[in-house]
Amino acid sequence: MSNNPFPLNRDELLRAYRIMKTIREFEERVHVEFATGDLPGFVHLYAGEEASGAGIMMNLRQDDHISSTHRGHGHCIAKGVEVKGMVAELYGRSTGTCHGKGGSMHIADLDMGMMGANGILGAGAPLACGAALASKYKNDGTVGISFLGDGASNAGNFLESLNLAAVWDLPAIFVVENNGYAQSTSRDYAVAVDSYVDRAVGFGMPGVTVDGTDFFAVHEAAGEMISRAREGGGPSLLECNMIRFYGHFEGDAQTYRGQGEVDEIRKNRDCLKKFIQQVTQTKALKQSDLDGIDQEISVLINQAFDEAQKAPRPTEADLLTDVYISY
Amino acid sequence: MKVGLVANPVSARDIRRVIANAACMPIADRANIVLRVMAALRACGVPRVLMMPENGGIRRHLTRSLKHENKLGHVDFPSLHYTDTSVTGAVEDTFAATQAMVQEGVKAIIVLGGDGTHRAVAKHCRQIAIAGISTGTNNAFPEQRESTITGLAVGLAVTGKIPSEIAVFPNKMLKVEKNEGEISDIAIVDVAVTTERYIGARALWRSDNFRELFVTYADPEVIGLSAIAGLLKPVGRHEPFGLHVRMQSSDTAKTIIRVPIAPGLIRPVGVLDFEDFPVQEPIYLSPESGMIALDGEREIDYGPEDQVKVTLVQNAFNTIDVSACMRYAGEKRLFRADLPLI
Numbered sequence: 001m002s003n004n005p006f007p008l009n010r011d012e013l014l015r016a017y018r019i020m021k022t023i024r025e026f027e028e029r030v031h032v033e034f035a036t037g038d039l040p041g042f043v044h045l046y047a048g049e050e051a052s053g054a055g056i057m058m059n060l061r062q063d064d065h066i067s068s069t070h071r072g073h074g075h076c077i078a079k080g081v082e083v084k085g086m087v088a089e090l091y092g093r094s095t096g097t098c099h100g101k102g103g104s105m106h107i108a109d110l111d112m113g114m115m116g117a118n119g120i121l122g123a124g125a126p127l128a129c130g131a132a133l134a135s136k137y138k139n140d141g142t143v144g145i146s147f148l149g150d151g152a153s154n155a156g157n158f159l160e161s162l163n164l165a166a167v168w169d170l171p172a173i174f175v176v177e178n179n180g181y182a183q184s185t186s187r188d189y190a191v192a193v194d195s196y197v198d199r200a201v202g203f204g205m206p207g208v209t210v211d212g213t214d215f216f217a218v219h220e221a222a223g224e225m226i227s228r229a230r231e232g233g234g235p236s237l238l239e240c241n242m243i244r245f246y247g248h249f250e251g252d253a254q255t256y257r258g259q260g261e262v263d264e265i266r267k268n269r270d271c272l273k274k275f276i277q278q279v280t281q282t283k284a285l286k287q288s289d290l291d292g293i294d295q296e297i298s299v300l301i302n303q304a305f306d307e308a309q310k311a312p313r314p315t316e317a318d319l320l321t322d323v324y325i326s327y
Numbered sequence: 328m329k330v331g332l333v334a335n336p337v338s339a340r341d342i343r344r345v346i347a348n349a350a351c352m353p354i355a356d357r358a359n360i361v362l363r364v365m366a367a368l369r370a371c372g373v374p375r376v377l378m379m380p381e382n383g384g385i386r387r388h389l390t391r392s393l394k395h396e397n398k399l400g401h402v403d404f405p406s407l408h409y410t411d412t413s414v415t416g417a418v419e420d421t422f423a424a425t426q427a428m429v430q431e432g433v434k435a436i437i438v439l440g441g442d443g444t445h446r447a448v449a450k451h452c453r454q455i456a457i458a459g460i461s462t463g464t465n466n467a468f469p470e471q472r473e474s475t476i477t478g479l480a481v482g483l484a485v486t487g488k489i490p491s492e493i494a495v496f497p498n499k500m501l502k503v504e505k506n507e508g509e510i511s512d513i514a515i516v517d518v519a520v521t522t523e524r525y526i527g528a529r530a531l532w533r534s535d536n537f538r539e540l541f542v543t544y545a546d547p548e549v550i551g552l553s554a555i556a557g558l559l560k561p562v563g564r565h566e567p568f569g570l571h572v573r574m575q576s577s578d579t580a581k582t583i584i585r586v587p588i589a590p591g592l593i594r595p596v597g598v599l600d601f602e603d604f605p606v607q608e609p610i611y612l613s614p615e616s617g618m619i620a621l622d623g624e625r626e627i628d629y630g631p632e633d634q635v636k637v638t639l640v641q642n643a644f645n646t647i648d649v650s651a652c653m654r655y656a657g658e659k660r661l662f663r664a665d666l667p668l669i
Binding site for chain 1: 336340341344353355382416523524525528529616628
């Protein structure tokens with residue numbers, strides 16, 4: 001009998017680990033490099049939240065579409081956006097995913113179904129509805145996924161999108177990544193309807209809450225919701241309860257967090273540690289399997305940053321390219 | 328005198344909303360249930376309620392509503408206090424709050440949740456009686472009833488207006504032990520073994536993977552895993568035995584029954600055999616690999632090298648018998664307006 005108790009085969013487990021570990025290493029390195037002052041703009045790190053992005057995206061196809069948030073690095077990597085292009089984009093270099101014109105908060109790669117990180121709260125929700133509407137017209141079985149933070153759940157565009165998805169019966173899934181802080185505002189202060197699932201029910205669609213620090217919980221719940229949407233079952237909402245290791249943005253003093261809170265969650269609620277424990281204790285994977293991937297990721301991240309720092313910046317001649325499009 | 332109250336803000340939120348159209352009780356409704364219970368308790372003379380703190384929104388709704396009610400002055404409520412326990416959003420909150428309530432000397436604990444929440448309270452409530460209100464998914468343990476009635480029954484019981492031999496009902500419990508104490512846990516309705524060997528989204532619904540089932544009682548009027556037993560051989564909560572069912576894939580089983588395994592989800596279940604499960608006579612699980620679900624949630628994995636035994640225990644914890652309390656109250660005219668309830 002196989003040692004693997006999970007609903008993913010060995011290659012899929014390795015891929016899940018590779019995604020989560022790549023996100024973690026990417027974000028830890030951005031944290032270091034941003035402090036040097038060389039990275040322009042703002043960055044919002046996804047470290048600690050990897051199980052959500054990986055658990056959902058492992059159920060997706062390349063032609064499925066996602067819309068992301070300002071905290072979009074993890075979603076990009078999990079959806080298959082190329083890491084070297086992302087790092088170059090963060091540095092504003094012409095080799096970047098968006099030729100250096102987007103930066104951290106606007107990385108998009110339509111070939112991979114990544115419709116963009118987004119600096120406007122909740123603005124990804126109507127984009128996901130658009131992708132889901134296209135899917136419905138084409139009848140191609142794809143889905144549109146909108147990632148949102150808990151802060152965006154009060155935004156009108158999110159609530160309008162829930163209504164739109166419900167009345168048009170779209171293959172759309174709204175993923176509320178609830179890390180407990182809307183920037184620095186607590187839910188008590190700003191939200192009258194406390195449960196995001198209650199909002200889904202209010203718009204006539206099912207809502208589910210999962211432990212967003214458990215890859216397998218997210219993967220199983222998202223898998224059922226995505227299959228349901230592909231088969232014509234309509235929209236749904238998934239709330240992933242999770243934690244972030246860093247501040248809202250890099251440079252956030254985090255005075256709103258409890259003393260020792262980050263140490264505690266890094267020690268006891270780290271989704272990557274939990275995944276490693278789950279797959280190695282059951283002997284589904286060996287530590288040596290993971291060590292090999294770690295080395296590859298380390299090389300990739302180092303190369304990506306070295307190459308990005310040396311890459312050319314966009315020139316004046318590039319100013320109007322990628323801006324207008326003729327239909 | 329005070330009554331404890333545990334209201335789980337995250338029961339009825341799991342994947343069965345998607346795979347089975349299960350109900351989803353809004354937070355505001357849960358808070359309203361608490362208000363109705365509190366009003367009923369106060370009407371019976373209970374001055375204080377000690378509640379589990381949570382950050383899911385129930386507390387905030389209660390604070391707002393009690394402020395409004397104070398201004399309106401239509402209904403009296405007991406004073407509301409919270410246990411000094413931490414809020415993590417995990418089941419440990421319920422464990423800690425229940426322990427604190429026992430230490431504070433509450434006379435009973437009212438529980439809002441499904442089978443899982445009731446199990447969490449039963450694990451730590453000792454001899455303090457539980458009164459259940461269904462706000463979960465399967466709700467085999469808590470009976471379906473308007474919460475005002477539950478509040479009245481508890482109020483009458485804890486203020487001594489109903490003899491304890493009528494008000495309090497002793498319950499059976501299942502104890503699960505892996506490798507002689509390496510892991511020990513309990514279930515109040517059912518222990519199930521499935522071939523799915525990961526915890527994942529926790530709920531069980533793929534009936535072809537079920538292999539063994541132990542129940543404290545087998546009610547044919549409930550949904551969930553215990554319904555399998557209930558539809559094979561009903562066993563009452565009073566009877567001094569449970570039921571043990573062995574199952575196999577419906578592709579190979581000679582006996583197949585259709586079971587409401589989740590709300591609105593009726594699935595074929597292949598049955599190998601079943602037998603009475605006597606008290607204090609442990610049964611060891613088949614030496615294969617699997618996942619053990621306690622009251623419907625995947626909790627403990629085990630492999631061929633592990634020894635897992637399940638034991639049925641009688642008089643393990645107490646509940647308030649709401650039906651018996653209200654019948655007694657009616658027979659004795661306890662609610663006559665010319666007699667003081669308080």
